[in-house]
Amino acid sequence: MNIDFSQFSRRFYSVHATPIQKLERLSRFLGGPEIYIKRDDLLGLAGGGNKTRKLEFLVGDAIQQGADTLITCGALQSNHCRLTAAAAALEGLKCRLVLQEVVSGIEAHHTNGNRFIDELLGVEIIKTVSSDTDLMAAMGDFSMEASARGCKVYSIPVGGSNALGTLGYVACANEILTQSASMNLNFDHVICPSGSGGTQAGLEAGFRISKSDVSVIGITVSRPGKSQESKVNQLVWEVQLLLGSDHGEASGSAICNGDYFGEGYSLPTPEMIEAVRLVARLESILLDPVYTGKAMTGLIDLIRKGEFRSDQIVLFVHTGGAPALFANTQLFSD
Numbered sequence: 332m333n334i335d336f337s338q339f340s341r342r343f344y345s346v347h348a349t350p351i352q353k354l355e356r357l358s359r360f361l362g363g364p365e366i367y368i369k370r371d372d373l374l375g376l377a378g379g380g381n382k383t384r385k386l387e388f389l390v391g392d393a394i395q396q397g398a399d400t401l402i403t404c405g406a407l408q409s410n411h412c413r414l415t416a417a418a419a420a421l422e423g424l425k426c427r428l429v430l431q432e433v434v435s436g437i438e439a440h441h442t443n444g445n446r447f448i449d450e451l452l453g454v455e456i457i458k459t460v461s462s463d464t465d466l467m468a469a470m471g472d473f474s475m476e477a478s479a480r481g482c483k484v485y486s487i488p489v490g491g492s493n494a495l496g497t498l499g500y501v502a503c504a505n506e507i508l509t510q511s512a513s514m515n516l517n518f519d520h521v522i523c524p525s526g527s528g529g530t531q532a533g534l535e536a537g538f539r540i541s542k543s544d545v546s547v548i549g550i551t552v553s554r555p556g557k558s559q560e561s562k563v564n565q566l567v568w569e570v571q572l573l574l575g576s577d578h579g580e581a582s583g584s585a586i587c588n589g590d591y592f593g594e595g596y597s598l599p600t601p602e603m604i605e606a607v608r609l610v611a612r613l614e615s616i617l618l619d620p621v622y623t624g625k626a627m628t629g630l631i632d633l634i635r636k637g638e639f640r641s642d643q644i645v646l647f648v649h650t651g652g653a654p655a656l657f658a659n660t661q662l663f664s665d
């Protein structure tokens with residue numbers, strides 16, 4: 332089913348659909364199912380990545396509401412904040428960020444990777460807060476201060492994961508179905524990282540609305556599987572509501588695997604380092620240390636445990652994030 336997004340104010344930040352490529356060498360190396368990759372790391376806006384799709388709808392809404400300043404928050408190395416800054420630059424809007432020092436004492440997190448690009452993109456004010464700060468409250472105060480000084484603020488939630496932002500991945504599910512039909516491929520499973528949940532929820536809702544039976548497996552980056560499933564299911568429900576109730580029911584069906592995030596959000600695991608190295612060396616593709624590296628760890632492990640049959644086809648969604656490699660080079664020295 333082709334979902335109609337015309338009722339939403341949307342900006343378009345990517346010129347083409349992102350490619351779906353076969354990972355020939357990785358598939359052979361692992362000896363399991365055929366693995367394909369959806370290259371959302373090649374989406375538009377500086378450095379690309381999954382937030383570009385969400386921001387098409389969020390910034391469209393901000394502009395329609397007459398905003399002149401985008402405010403959002405995340406970790407110091409947030410890809411979402413970098414891409415919000417990129418969208419603001421492109422639209423001639425101002426951008427202010429609240430960035431949380433999730434892991435303390437790593438100098439490169441303050442100066443390199445996404446944090447460096449934030450500066451380059453001309454973010455107006457960056458407020459840095461410590462790991463014990465209530466990030467939502469800090470962003471609320473920050474937004475109120477900006478409004479009091481006359482800014483027309485549009486606040487974007489963590490990861491752009493409200494129902495409106497999630498529409499970006501409903502659109503991505505549509506794109507995948509169109510591409511798989513023209514490539515004559517039937518994906519059995521789609522694997523993606525699952526953080527604030529909008530990517531997985533949008534894919535889930537999009538496939539269910541289109542009556543596709545592909546299963547979406549989210550590999551969590553910060554939460555146990557069950558609590559992430561509730562979060563994703565809630566968003567699936569909200570995005571269906573936003574699209575209108577005649578789009579069917581997908582609620583309650585999310586599958587999240589919480590076995591691969593290690594000790595916590597953005598904390599490295601040896602398996603993540605191996606996965607990032609492996610995909611770089613076999614496929615010339617850069618994953619990231621926080622999201623796609625851990626999701627790939629999950630995919631590799633599930634293949635090794637025989638969770639997929641060798642006649643199945645899986646699609647890994649590369650949601651971007653490679654700029655964070657440059658703030659974490661110490662993890663990868665041989």
Ligand SMILES: Cc1ncc(COP(=O)(O)O)c(C=O)c1O
Pocket residue numbers: 380381409410411490492524525526527528529530531619622623650651652
């Ligand atoms: C590179 C990358 N991949 C995946 C995710 C997770 O996506 P979501 O927050 O939609 O679950 C994020 C979120 O920040 C991200 O930056």
